[in-house]
Amino acid sequence: MSSERNIFNNLSPLDHRYSRGENFRLLSQYFSEEARFKWEARVELALIETLVDFGIAPKKAIDQMKKAVESINADEVYKEEEKTKHNTRALVNCLRENVDSEFRQYIHLGATSFDIVDTAAILRYKAFNDEVLIPALKELIEKISEVAYRERSTVQLGRTHGQAAVPVTFGYYMAGFVSRLGNRLESLENYSSELTGQFSGAVGAYNSLSLLVDNPVEFETVLLNKLDLNRSEHSTQIIPPEKITDYIHGIVSTFGVIADLSDDFRHLQRSEISETGEAFSEDQVGSSTMPQKRNPINFENIKSSWKVTVPKIITVYMDQLCEHQRDLTNSSSARYYPEIISHLFLAIKRLNKVMARLVLDHENLKRNLDNHKDMILAEPLYIMLAREGHPDAHEAVRKLTLKSEETGKKVLELAQEDEGLNKYFDKLTTAEKDILNNPANYTGAAINETVEIVNNWSDRLNIERTW
Numbered sequence: 001m002s003s004e005r006n007i008f009n010n011l012s013p014l015d016h017r018y019s020r021g022e023n024f025r026l027l028s029q030y031f032s033e034e035a036r037f038k039w040e041a042r043v044e045l046a047l048i049e050t051l052v053d054f055g056i057a058p059k060k061a062i063d064q065m066k067k068a069v070e071s072i073n074a075d076e077v078y079k080e081e082e083k084t085k086h087n088t089r090a091l092v093n094c095l096r097e098n099v100d101s102e103f104r105q106y107i108h109l110g111a112t113s114f115d116i117v118d119t120a121a122i123l124r125y126k127a128f129n130d131e132v133l134i135p136a137l138k139e140l141i142e143k144i145s146e147v148a149y150r151e152r153s154t155v156q157l158g159r160t161h162g163q164a165a166v167p168v169t170f171g172y173y174m175a176g177f178v179s180r181l182g183n184r185l186e187s188l189e190n191y192s193s194e195l196t197g198q199f200s201g202a203v204g205a206y207n208s209l210s211l212l213v214d215n216p217v218e219f220e221t222v223l224l225n226k227l228d229l230n231r232s233e234h235s236t237q238i239i240p241p242e243k244i245t246d247y248i249h250g251i252v253s254t255f256g257v258i259a260d261l262s263d264d265f266r267h268l269q270r271s272e273i274s275e276t277g278e279a280f281s282e283d284q285v286g287s288s289t290m291p292q293k294r295n296p297i298n299f300e301n302i303k304s305s306w307k308v309t310v311p312k313i314i315t316v317y318m319d320q321l322c323e324h325q326r327d328l329t330n331s332s333s334a335r336y337y338p339e340i341i342s343h344l345f346l347a348i349k350r351l352n353k354v355m356a357r358l359v360l361d362h363e364n365l366k367r368n369l370d371n372h373k374d375m376i377l378a379e380p381l382y383i384m385l386a387r388e389g390h391p392d393a394h395e396a397v398r399k400l401t402l403k404s405e406e407t408g409k410k411v412l413e414l415a416q417e418d419e420g421l422n423k424y425f426d427k428l429t430t431a432e433k434d435i436l437n438n439p440a441n442y443t444g445a446a447i448n449e450t451v452e453i454v455n456n457w458s459d460r461l462n463i464e465r466t467w
């Protein structure tokens, strides 16, 4: 992403449309070209510090290098790359320019470009994950948990195959997303904690370091410790790509849950269903031609950006192939990984806002359930009859539903008139009769399980309960 100065000249909508203001500022700290060089320079600094630890460089080199790292800027590195045609060497040359001549020899000593580039990329992904993405996801889980708890007893028509099924509660429905996102959040934490760095030279066999120190693996360990990273058990010129592939899978599968929720809410905002909706502001316009329209624009945007993001994981899988000890065909493609992460982050932030102002239409929820009330008692009726000994209750009730469709009489009325069923009816409890008279009572364990699930995840994720 480029700087905010000429934002409307940028080519990607990620810059000029979707990550304005605070979000742009946050993403830029980790994923702008300027940030990329800063993080790479930070790894170069860790190298100098380690060379000092091992008695190779003088201590003064550290302060010199710190100043050089501070002064790095992308323009300068790009200008230098015009000469070198090699971006890491361009960065090294810029750092060298900014230290006194007697310290220049230590910069990048023993390193290959991707000891710096790959390790810095892992650092950025981990830092963004821990400092920005996980807190935003936690906030979303908190917001959905609030809705789940508040609406734990709000009965909603459950739908399978787009058809009326049996009731659920809106809270329990939401608790499903709490559980799925909680699970993804823990996976992202795990995948991120598994990411490793490297400092092992041009073919990964520590050839260059072995000319500088007795134990190159110890050197690598000390260097990476300074960056809070573990070493990779084996590397070529690049870090083995599987762990970043797992992490990006974590990103894309988290996005899948968010897209699934958004798509469902888009349907729930359909004119015919109209059970939930995005809050509409006073001056907001739904359609440029139909003044009455209230469109689910945020849910649609999230689904759309999910569609842009999912195919990008194919590139990540393709980057697993790297010829012998390395080729450069993963270099350009890996520059797009931050877009995958950024899209998820922006979708989470957008959904956070929508969830905080989600509108539920309780009347429509009831109306939609009532419209199907008569037929949805078929399942509880057949199970009660079978439990009490009816030999073929499913078929008996199926026939009643057909008769109901033909005659317009209610299924329950037909069942009560059926002499063959009387003896089973007598055995039902009051609560069961209540279910047959009003299937809104047929919500199983939904209410208790909603509370269990939201409490479980607020404990597990250390979310302060506001409900």
Ligand SMILES: O=C(O)C[C@H](Nc1ncnc2c1ncn2[C@@H]1O[C@H](COP(=O)(O)O)[C@@H](O)[C@H]1O)C(=O)O
Pocket: 081, 085, 086, 087, 088, 111, 112, 113, 114, 202, 237, 326, 328, 331, 332, 333, 335
């Ligand atoms: O430590 C080394 O550099 C070892 C060297 N391999 C390289 N490792 C890392 N970067 C290299 C390498 N080769 C080129 N370049 C430079 O990478 C830049 C690629 O630009 P882009 O395709 O836009 O991602 C672009 O600036 C390229 O010049 C080797 O020969 O094995």
